[in-house]
Amino acid sequence: MSKKKKSNPLRVARIVLATLFFLAITLLMLGVSDVLPHYLGWTARLQFMPAVLALNVGAFIVVLLLTVLLGRVYCSVICPLGVLQDSISWLGRKQKKNRYSYSPAKNWLRYGVLLLFIIALVAGASALASLIEPYSAYGRMVSSVSHPKSWIPAVVSVVTLAVIAVLAWRNGRTWCNTICPVGSLLGLLSRFSVFKPVIDTSKCNGCRKCSRNCKAACINYETHTIDYSRCVDCMDCIDQCNQHAISYKLALVGKNKPAPVKSSPASAEKKSVLAESNATPAENQPVPAEAPANDAGVDASRRAFVVGAALAVGAGIVKAQEMKVDGGLAEIIDKEVPKRQTRITPPGSGSARNMYQHCTACQLCVSNCPNHVLRPSTDLAHFMQPESSFEKGYCRPECTICSEVCPVGAIKPISVEEKASTQVGHAVWIRENCVVLTDEVTCGNCERHCPTGAIQMVRLDGTKPERRRNENRRWGDSGNNNERLIPVIDEERCIGCGACENLCPARPFSAIYVEGHQVHKTI
Amino acid sequence: MDRREFLTKTAAGATTLLAASCGDKKTGASASSSSVPGEGTMTYRINPNTGDKVSILGYGCMRWPMKKDENGRDVVDQEQVNTLVDYALEHGVNYFDCAPVYLQGQCEYTTGTALKRHPRASYYIATKLSNFGDPSQEEAKRMYYNSLEQLQTDYIDYYLLHSLNDGTNNFNRRFVDNGMMDFLLEERKAGRVRNLGFSFHGPQEGFDELMALHDKYHWDFVQIQLNYSDWRLASGRNTRAEYLYEELHKRGIPAVIMEPLQGGRLSKVPDNIVARLKAREPEKSVASWAFRFAGTPEGVLTALSGMTYMEHLEDNIKSYSPLVPLTDEECDFLFETAILMQQYPTIPCNDCKYCMPCPYGIDIPSVFVYYNKRVNEVTIPTDRENKNYRKLRKSFLDAYDKAVPALRQADHCIGCRQCVEHCPQDIDIPRQLRRIDEYVEKLKQNTL
Numbered sequence: 001m002s003k004k005k006k007s008n009p010l011r012v013a014r015i016v017l018a019t020l021f022f023l024a025i026t027l028l029m030l031g032v033s034d035v036l037p038h039y040l041g042w043t044a045r046l047q048f049m050p051a052v053l054a055l056n057v058g059a060f061i062v063v064l065l066l067t068v069l070l071g072r073v074y075c076s077v078i079c080p081l082g083v084l085q086d087s088i089s090w091l092g093r094k095q096k097k098n099r100y101s102y103s104p105a106k107n108w109l110r111y112g113v114l115l116l117f118i119i120a121l122v123a124g125a126s127a128l129a130s131l132i133e134p135y136s137a138y139g140r141m142v143s144s145v146s147h148p149k150s151w152i153p154a155v156v157s158v159v160t161l162a163v164i165a166v167l168a169w170r171n172g173r174t175w176c177n178t179i180c181p182v183g184s185l186l187g188l189l190s191r192f193s194v195f196k197p198v199i200d201t202s203k204c205n206g207c208r209k210c211s212r213n214c215k216a217a218c219i220n221y222e223t224h225t226i227d228y229s230r231c232v233d234c235m236d237c238i239d240q241c242n243q244h245a246i247s248y249k250l251a252l253v254g255k256n257k258p259a260p261v262k263s264s265p266a267s268a269e270k271k272s273v274l275a276e277s278n279a280t281p282a283e284n285q286p287v288p289a290e291a292p293a294n295d296a297g298v299d300a301s302r303r304a305f306v307v308g309a310a311l312a313v314g315a316g317i318v319k320a321q322e323m324k325v326d327g328g329l330a331e332i333i334d335k336e337v338p339k340r341q342t343r344i345t346p347p348g349s350g351s352a353r354n355m356y357q358h359c360t361a362c363q364l365c366v367s368n369c370p371n372h373v374l375r376p377s378t379d380l381a382h383f384m385q386p387e388s389s390f391e392k393g394y395c396r397p398e399c400t401i402c403s404e405v406c407p408v409g410a411i412k413p414i415s416v417e418e419k420a421s422t423q424v425g426h427a428v429w430i431r432e433n434c435v436v437l438t439d440e441v442t443c444g445n446c447e448r449h450c451p452t453g454a455i456q457m458v459r460l461d462g463t464k465p466e467r468r469r470n471e472n473r474r475w476g477d478s479g480n481n482n483e484r485l486i487p488v489i490d491e492e493r494c495i496g497c498g499a500c501e502n503l504c505p506a507r508p509f510s511a512i513y514v515e516g517h518q519v520h521k522t523i
Numbered sequence: 524m525d526r527r528e529f530l531t532k533t534a535a536g537a538t539t540l541l542a543a544s545c546g547d548k549k550t551g552a553s554a555s556s557s558s559v560p561g562e563g564t565m566t567y568r569i570n571p572n573t574g575d576k577v578s579i580l581g582y583g584c585m586r587w588p589m590k591k592d593e594n595g596r597d598v599v600d601q602e603q604v605n606t607l608v609d610y611a612l613e614h615g616v617n618y619f620d621c622a623p624v625y626l627q628g629q630c631e632y633t634t635g636t637a638l639k640r641h642p643r644a645s646y647y648i649a650t651k652l653s654n655f656g657d658p659s660q661e662e663a664k665r666m667y668y669n670s671l672e673q674l675q676t677d678y679i680d681y682y683l684l685h686s687l688n689d690g691t692n693n694f695n696r697r698f699v700d701n702g703m704m705d706f707l708l709e710e711r712k713a714g715r716v717r718n719l720g721f722s723f724h725g726p727q728e729g730f731d732e733l734m735a736l737h738d739k740y741h742w743d744f745v746q747i748q749l750n751y752s753d754w755r756l757a758s759g760r761n762t763r764a765e766y767l768y769e770e771l772h773k774r775g776i777p778a779v780i781m782e783p784l785q786g787g788r789l790s791k792v793p794d795n796i797v798a799r800l801k802a803r804e805p806e807k808s809v810a811s812w813a814f815r816f817a818g819t820p821e822g823v824l825t826a827l828s829g830m831t832y833m834e835h836l837e838d839n840i841k842s843y844s845p846l847v848p849l850t851d852e853e854c855d856f857l858f859e860t861a862i863l864m865q866q867y868p869t870i871p872c873n874d875c876k877y878c879m880p881c882p883y884g885i886d887i888p889s890v891f892v893y894y895n896k897r898v899n900e901v902t903i904p905t906d907r908e909n910k911n912y913r914k915l916r917k918s919f920l921d922a923y924d925k926a927v928p929a930l931r932q933a934d935h936c937i938g939c940r941q942c943v944e945h946c947p948q949d950i951d952i953p954r955q956l957r958r959i960d961e962y963v964e965k966l967k968q969n970t971l
Binding site: 325326327328329330331332392393396397398435439441442443444445448449503505 | 585597623624625626627628875876877879880881882883884886929930931934935936937938939940941957964967968969
């Protein structure tokens with residue numbers, strides 16, 4: 001242990017700011033409170049990929065200007081995955097001092113991955129792209145701890161975290177400088193940044209300490225050069241240098257250039273990567289069109305669950321009746337997800353297509369959905385991107401939180417009024433499940449809770465019942481109106497909020513469920 | 524009371540206590556002067572038929588403390604029951620009121636188990652014939668013999684035809700047409716049923732019909748709902764207690780009182796009612812007023828209280844050791860209080876759980892109890908314009924989710940109405956659930 005040195009103010013500032021950003025975005029992703037998005041939402045919108053996908057020009061320019069001016073401080077301060085890696089590599093350095101060393105840039109890899117990433121985005125396979133996108137990767141890690149809704153994001157997160165942790169522990173910022181598409185892209189700009197750490201060769205005694213403590217592995221002690229495309233401006237090297245030979249300052253472009261990368265073999269490889277990646281979009285293309293294909297399968301499985309449901313409900317009732325003693329609670333069978341031909345995306349997303357083109361699967365909406373409607377898709381084509389379902393709650397009329405938190409514009413801001421007239425799907429009645437028929441009781445809970453009045457109750461023979469007094473209708477009063485009625489749906493008025501599906505007493509499969517629409521419309 | 528307030532008050536209280544004990548020795552460590560129950564002795568009433576000396580406080584065994592067993596199911600906490608029963612007997616309580624249907628069917632066995640540890644002559648057991656379903660004699664007899672078995676006794680001191688609610692209609696179907704009444708009269712003759720009576724909820728005509736049968740059957744006692752609220756203002760189609768009591772008294776039939784506290788509704792009351800009662804008797808509990816009222820009429824044999832917690836038991840023993848009957852002026856004061864309480868639109872649910880289990884999983888009493896609590900606390904947001912609306916709205920909705928799991932809340936009521944006939948308070952349960960649902964919906968949507 002050598003004498004304790006005072007950290008330079010730049011490094012302290014980096015650490016303080018990074019901590020603040022990290023905490024803010026983690027809190028946001030934890031979804032602990034519905035007021036947080038109002039105050040902290042901007043930390044998510046400032047994230048690079050979300051800004052690109054949302055066509056958020058302001059945030060995009062801020063990040064680019066920041067990079068051109070100061071270098072890749074984005075990676076050290078704003079990116080939560082970057083800060084996470086710094087934390088892990090800090091522990092790694094505690095375990096073993098001076099553990100890094102300079103390594104040449106693996107340009108074929110980083111630009112190859114960047115290219116593939118862009119191709120995937122353009123081709124609409126953003127779910128695939130989001131696997132390596134740093135912001136959403138971190139979002140998934142947080143949400144699989146705070147809101148474990150499905151095992152898939154959890155597994156993906158564990159794998160991502162394991163890879164990143166090992167890399168960070170051993171070599172610092174390897175991920176950021178080889179895989180991360182945002183890092184590679186910002187690296188293109190940071191080469192020419194106005195401010196940068198510079199080595200004063202007249203002071204350098206060649207001790208290599210800076211190089212062996214550079215988590216970006218970008219300080220070449222032989223040539224006294226720093227690869228600014230990989231430097232994340234962590235300012236650690238400034239502290240490390242006992243000779244005070246490194247300082248962060250205004251430096252003109254061209255001075256202190258990185259050692260030229262041996263060019264010819266690398267560019268050849270680059271070309272071959274290009275050729276390979278051209279093949280992928282062709283494979284990806286037919287994926288989005290697959291959805292409406294499998295009608296027959298859906299029907300068969302629906303019939304199966306219909307029977308199961310009827311049996312289960314019947315059994316439940318018998319149980320409750322045979323032991324008529326006072327107190328106790330009837331068992332409630334968990335609802336199961338019905339097979340929907342078209343998935344449901346939340347109001348504000350406009351269409352499934354828009355949703356899936358923009359979404360980076362960061363899980364911010366999933367974690368913040370107070371009604372437990374949104375959950376990550378397990379479907380490969382829409383891997384981990386959110387979809388709606390109504391087993392635990394429904395898309396409540398007063399709630400627009402997902403549209404507020406979405407940083408990428410996959411769910412665009414929507415007002416409560418707009419939402420009330422946005423049709424994301426329509427309800428479908430399943431005769432075989434309806435308790436009015438299976439249990440021979442009066443019900444109408446779907447009708448009573450329909451926010452748009454799209455459901456009416458009719459007689460079993462299809463005739464309209466006499467108009468009941470308004471109050472009695474609402475309160476399902478007895479009298480001679482204790483008639484068994486079944487719901488009929490006006491598909492034009494239904495907005496697909498799922499109130500009917502969620503509040504339907506039939507279990508595990510509701511007797512009324514929402515079928516999604518490919519493109520949302522205003523009614 | 525929020526936590527800070529509580530802490531402040533506790534601290535203040537502690538300081539006062541400290542000061543008091545450091546200064547002159549006026550009181551001991553205990554805050555109130557008459558806090559040790561049983562200092563006086565329990566008041567007893569004599570049953571004119573059998574000469575039974577019955578404590579004016581009866582133990583209602585419908586609300587024993589529950590716990591979760593290893594399978595997560597609710598079971599009665601036998602250890603606690605034993606403790607409560609021992610304490611009650613020790614302090615003179617000797618009447619225990621059971622029913623086969625209480626506590627999901629666990630009432631008789633647990634009560635019997637606790638009582639068996641004491642001499643059989645030192646207490647009276649009451650239980651009921653709760654043949655609400657199958658009206659056959661076989662079923663009724665099975666239930667009767669099962670009660671003896673569960674209670675682990677050879678005879679029942681007080682046997683009730685459980686909840687006659689519309690006079691002879693219900694009575695004939697359950698007890699006359701199947702010959703059960705003849706059987707029970709024989710059992711009474713044989714001494715296995717020492718007193719035969721019935722419990723009643725319902726309209727006046729029904730009660731009149733049953734009173735008319737007194738000459739034929741000789742009712743040894745009748746159990747009625749009596750308290751200072753129901754004395755003149757009974758809920759739904761139910762008959763006011765004043766009438767029921769007078770009818771019994773003029774025939775010399777001892778009255779056993781149920782719901783003297785309306786399932787706690789007469790102890791959990793709004794602030795201004797607490798202040799009103801406490802102003803007159805600062806050291807007595809709010810509940811003590813209700814118990815003294817129920818015990819005051821001389822024709823009352825015993826007043827039942829479903830005491831879940833030791834504090835309830837201690838407080839009630841205190842109120843009745845001995846009973847200081849209310850003066851006419853004090854009764855009038857309570858009737859006025861009842862009228863004041865009517866301004867609070869609570870639902871007259873006594874949390875008896877007769878409606879449960881709801882086949883669709885709704886926790887009916889918990890919804891009502893929660894709603895009533897907010898009404899009494901005056902923490903029901905009523906208008907968006909109110910200055911603390913936002914705070915109240917959030918606290919109402921958050922606490923609702925905590926009090927009742929989302930799947931068991933009012934919005935899941937489908938209106939099948941299977942619960943309605945079970946409610947002794949004649950509450951239109953689906954209607955009230957829907958009223959609460961609509962209110963909550965407005966609150967959620969901010970359209971109040």
